[in-house]
Amino acid sequence: MARPVKKTPEEWRKEILNAAQNLFISKGYEETSISDIMDMAGGAKGMFYRCFKSKEEVMYALGNQMFFKDNPFETVKRRDDLNGLQKIRSLLALNQSDSKRNQIHMQAVPILKDPHILAAAVRENRRVLTPLWLELLEEGKRDGSIKTEYTKELSELLPLVNFWLMPSVFPATEEELHHKYYFVKEVLVHMGLPLYDDDTTSFTERFITDITKTPCGHTLMSEKTDNNNAKGGNEP
Numbered sequence: 001m002a003r004p005v006k007k008t009p010e011e012w013r014k015e016i017l018n019a020a021q022n023l024f025i026s027k028g029y030e031e032t033s034i035s036d037i038m039d040m041a042g043g044a045k046g047m048f049y050r051c052f053k054s055k056e057e058v059m060y061a062l063g064n065q066m067f068f069k070d071n072p073f074e075t076v077k078r079r080d081d082l083n084g085l086q087k088i089r090s091l092l093a094l095n096q097s098d099s100k101r102n103q104i105h106m107q108a109v110p111i112l113k114d115p116h117i118l119a120a121a122v123r124e125n126r127r128v129l130t131p132l133w134l135e136l137l138e139e140g141k142r143d144g145s146i147k148t149e150y151t152k153e154l155s156e157l158l159p160l161v162n163f164w165l166m167p168s169v170f171p172a173t174e175e176e177l178h179h180k181y182y183f184v185k186e187v188l189v190h191m192g193l194p195l196y197d198d199d200t201t202s203f204t205e206r207f208i209t210d211i212t213k214t215p216c217g218h219t220l221m222s223e224k225t226d227n228n229n230a231k232g233g234n235e236p
């Protein structure tokens with residue numbers, strides 16, 4: 001009888017990430033255990049810890065893998081029929097059309113409560129996304145579609161906006177999140193970057209509604225209500 005072929009650590013890592021992606025989308029992040037992941041991957045639980053420290057690290061690695069596998073920045077950079085602003089709007093449309101990526105983003109909302117994961121995500125966004133945003137913003141400034149003197153500052157701000165709109169990072173009700181989003185839209189327009197068109201706005205409004213319906217969103221809003229009641233009124 002032939003011996004089974006042993007998988008390399010990199011092969012196991014790939015199997016674990018594929019299994020985790022399927023389970024996070026079908027069952028949800030909170031409902032998926034490490035045992036569930038390894039049952040689907042076909043390995044022992046010990047193998048998981050040879051590749052990853054925790055389920056949270058798997059989610060973080062999965063987000064990076066999905067981004068670099070189908071990087072929307074690279075896709076729009078090749079479009080010579082679009083100006084800088086149009087490329088950015090096309091970039092947002094591509095992000096919205098990726099249903100698997102959006103589901104994973106939704107599942108990632110609760111784990112951002114962990115300050116270590118949040119700090120790592122901010123660092124990675126700054127390292128990867130800021131230069132990509134700056135390149136598109138500078139192109140838009142050159143071709144006249146983006147009229148701003150703040151391309152560097154905007155390239156640093158844009159990767160942080162999503163964190164500010166996450167109720168697991170900055171607790172807020174659905175109404176407050178919508179208000180914050182309109183604030184971001186207005187600020188960007190004043191900065192010469194009318195980023196959000198009607199389609200993007202509709203998508204973001206739905207996303208805000210969805211994230212406030214997650215277990216994390218409900219918990220955070222409940223905690224805020226309890227704190228306000230304890231203070232005898234609403235927070236300013």
